[in-house]
Amino acid sequence: MTANLSRIDGARVLADLHALRAIGTYKSGVHKPTFSEPHLRSLAWLVERLPEAGLAGGIDGIGNIISTSTKDGPKLLAGSHLESQNHAGWLDGPLGVVYALEAARVINRDPDMKGAVEVAAWCDEEGHFGHFLGSRSYVGGVTEADIDTARDRNEGKSMRDALRDAGLAGRARTRCEPGRHVGYLEAHIEQGETLESSGLNIGIVTSIVGIWQYRIAFTGEQNHAGTTRMAVRRDAGLALARFCVAIDDRFPAACGPRTVWTTGRITLDPGAPSIIPGAAEMLFQIRDDDPAVITRLEDLLRGMAAEVNAQGRCAVAVERIRTGAPALMDAAFQQAIEQAGAAFAGGKALRMPSGAGHDAQVLATVMPAGMLFVPSIGGISHHWTENTADADIVTGAEVFVDACRRLLAR
Ligand code: GLV
Ligand code: MN
Ligand code: MN
Ligand code: MN
Secondary structure, three states: OOOOOOOOOHHHHHHHHHHHHOOOEEOOEEOOOOOOHHHHHHHHHHHHHOHHHOOEOOEOOOOOEEOEOOOOOOEEEEEEEOOOOOOEOOOOOHHHHHHHHHHHHHHHOOOOOOOEEEEEEEOOOOOOOOOOHHHHHHOOOOOHHHHHHOEOOOOOOEHHHHHHHOOOOOOOOOOOOOOOEEEEEEEEEOOOOHHHHHOOOEEEEEEEOEEEEEEEEEEOOOEEOOOOOHHHOOOHHHHHHHHHHHHHHHHHHOOOOOOEEEEEEEEEEOOOOOEEOOEEEEEEEEEEOOHHHHHHHHHHHHHHHHHHHHHOOOEEEEEEEEEEOOEEOOHHHHHHHHHHHHHHOOOOEEEEEEOOOOHHHHHOOOOOEEEEEEOOHHHOOOOOOOOOOHHHHHHHHHHHHHHHHHHHHO
16 A cells, blocks of 8 residues: 555645636636636636646646546546636635546546546536536536536526637537446535534535525616606615515515525616616526425515516516426535544534535536535635635545545545
C-alpha cells in the first residue's frame, strides 16, 4: 500500500481553492458569471490539472468539463460548478470540484485502490443563461433550440454568441454514457446554518428541493407622475408591490413546514421617477420538497392574480418559467458518507434536506446520486462574504474522498 498516495493533502485542497478564488476575485469572494473571462480561466485551470489526477478531458460544446480515466474498474462521477452568482462567494461550486479533483489524485493513480473518480465541472449551475444547463445537457435535457433562445439574464447576450466568443461553438456536447458510472457524488457548502448551529461538520443530504419559478407581469397605464390624480392612476408598480405583500400574507396558510418563496427581481417600465409605471414584472420562486405543496401554492397564486384582474385597475399574467423537480439522494450513497463521516469526523454527521438546488438533482435522474455538505459560517451564501473554516474544509475533503473510496470498493 502506498501510504503517501492514499491520503488527501489538506494544504493542497486549500491551495487549489485559493487559486480559484484568485481568478475573478471580488472583495473576499468572486465574480464569475457563466462564460465570463474568469469563468473560462477557471475551466482552463481545471483542464491543466486533470493529467496529474490520471484524467483526460477538455471543455465541451456547452461549457462542461467531463473528464475520463482509463483505469480499469468502476468509475464514480464527481464534481460541481466553477461559475458563480454575481459578486458571490468563493466556495459555492469550486469546493465540490476541488474535492473531486483531490479524490481523483488520491484514488486514480493508486493501483491498490479499486476504480477511478472522473471529475466534472458543470456549466451554468447558477443559471446565468438557464438553470443547470450543463448537467441538463449531459442527461439529454437541453435541445439545440434551447441553446438558440438562451440569453444571459444580466447582459442579454445570446448563448450562441457567448459560446462563439468562448471558442466553444461547434464543439460536441458530452452526453451521459449509460452504465459507465456507479453514480455521482457532489460536495458543497451547506449555504445555510443547520450544521453550524448544531455544532456538526458533515451534512448527509437526503433530498434536494424542487424549484418552480414564475414571471409575473403587470400591465397598467404609463402616464405623467405630476399631472395624473391618484384616484385615476393605473400604476403597474404599485399593483406589483401589493401583490408581493399579499403573497407573504396568504402563503403561510397553504405552505409546508419548509416551503420558501422569494421575489428575486422586480422591473418597472419605463423606470423613471417622473413616470407612472405602465408595466412591471417580478421573477418569483417557490421551493419545496413536495411538488403537491408547490402546486397548491401555484393555484393560490393564480387565484390571487384572478382577483387582481377582476378589480380591473391593472392586469396581471402569471407564467411558470421553471419546473425543477425535487430529488431523493441514493440510500447507499448516504450510507457511504455516514461511514466515512464516522471514520474521519468522529461520527458528527447529520442527515438533512438541501434547500439549495444542485446539479446532483439533475444527475439523480440518470444514476444514483449523493451529496455531502460542509458548514457555512453564519449560514451566508450567494454573497461575497460566504466562508467555511479551513478545518471544516479539510475534514470535508477527508470524508468526501473516503466516501468515494467506499463507493468504488463495493
Ligand atoms: C442554486 O444556487 C440555488 O439557487 O439553489
Ligand atoms: Mn449557488
Ligand atoms: Mn452551487
Ligand atoms: Mn447552486
